[in-house]
Amino acid sequence: MNEIRLNKIYGEKGRQQLRCQIFLAGVAVLVFFFCLAPLQAKEVDYINISNPFLNKTPIAITRFKAFNGHDAEVNHGKNAEQILKDALDFTGYLKVLNPAAFLSNPAQTGIQLGQINFKDWTAIGADLLITGGIEERGNQVTLKLRLFDAFNSKLLVGKIYTGGSSQIRRMIHLFCSEVSHKLTGNWGVFNSKISFVSTVKGHKEIFVCEFDGHNPKQITHHKSICLSPNWSFDGRWLAYVSYAKGKPDIYIKNLKENRGAIVNYKGSNISPDWMPGQLNLAGALSFSGNQEIYLLTKKGEITKRITQSRGVNVSPTFSPDGMKLAFTSNRGGTPQIYIKDLDTGDVKRVTFKGRYNTSPAWSPDGKKIAYVGIEKNKINIFVINLTSASGMPVQLTMDQKDNEDPSWSPDGSLIVFTSNREGGVSRLFVMTSAGTDQRRLLTLTGKQSQPGWSKSTSFEN
DSSP states (O other), X not given: OOHHHHHHHHHHHHHHHHHXXXXXXXXXXXXXXXXHHHHHOOOOOSOOTTOTTOOOEEEEEOOOEESSOOHHHHHHHHHHHHHHHHHHHHTSSEEXXXXXXXXXXXXXXXXXXXXXXXXXXXXXXXXXEEEEEEEEETTEEEXXXXXXXXXXXXXXXXXXXXXXXXXXXXXXXXXXXXXXXXXXXXXXXXXXXXXXXXXXXXXEEEEEEETTSOSOEEOOOOSSBEEEEEEOTTSSEEEEEEOTTSSOEEEEEETTTTEEEEEOOSSOEEEEEEOTTSSEEEEEEOTTSSOEEEEEETTOOEEEEOXXXXXXXXXXXXXXXXXXXXXXXXXXXXXXXXXXETTTOOEEEOOOSSSOEEEEEEOTTSSEEEEEEEETXXXXXXXXXXXXXXXXXXXXXXXXXXXXXXXXXXXXXXXXXXXXXXXXXXXXEEEETTSOSOEEOOOOSSOEEEEEEOSOSOOOO
């Protein structure tokens, strides 16, 4: 619409008012879009750990800057750097780059945002970068740690920790938890623990180690047969089976206060599993004849009978919300995995492939169950997706002798299990939830089996 046309319709004053309205409307549109962008942009997880086709994200971890430069500080810095590399490499979704490829050294140029040339890091393929600094004064060590998005030249996590030199490993793992939460939305495995069975002088005892197999400690000294350790939701209690009194009974033990109870009803008392968020547990008891599953208090008192059918019912495992229970039963003729809805009482069979399936383990998100399948005398670990219409299991281990006892990490990214692939001796191994990166967890004398990953990532023990 030209000037003459505007004058005819609106007059000079009206034309100026219309121009002003059009200008303000244009400004309003621009303001709307500029304001909308940050509202629509939201934090997106960098890494989807549930993706079975996940490619490892390359991360560079630089040498720690020693602020005072004395020998003890430098040595502690090297130790902290190695702990950090080992922990992040353990995840299975990060690839720690070889420092031989580094083009710059933040330990000399600076570890802060404005001191880093990110092109030096993207040029070697690093998506992520961690810089660290250490300062030691007296008996105190201060760690300054930063995680950067190398491509966007952006600080993602920055933390400062102070403690004694003996706390360096703990402080590094706290930072790793922050890194995991930023990249995946989960706090990771770095403050979790694993219980397991290990032989000691011909006996089977319960041990506990850190998430990566570090610092194994013997928990029981029954000098008998101990089996099936299982963590309570808060990590303060262990339930396990022991033959210390001549038959299988469930022992309930508070790790910090060294107190507990024994479930020693007539017959066998086996397969303990704690309820999520509660100090109640399920166990398989045979005092009534066949092995049936009951709900117990932490004092070992029976509060409810969960199964009542012909055949054997064992290996209970609660869903993460505590509303369902998966278990093994031969009610259909051969051992298979079933799920019972604890509210409605409905029971459904979930495994149909294979004649012998046992040892169910529910994933932390409640969508999958890992279990052991025996076919043609070969023992392997499978996973079935409960949300999939096909109901077909995925085999995670194969052609590596016998593999059993799966247990999920608290974030669902890893599975610890037992295998005799090394010389026929039972050892603990760990793999991603997709079955990749299978590797030995720890080196310990004797035979190790029946690992149980803690559900909690916070411990006082």
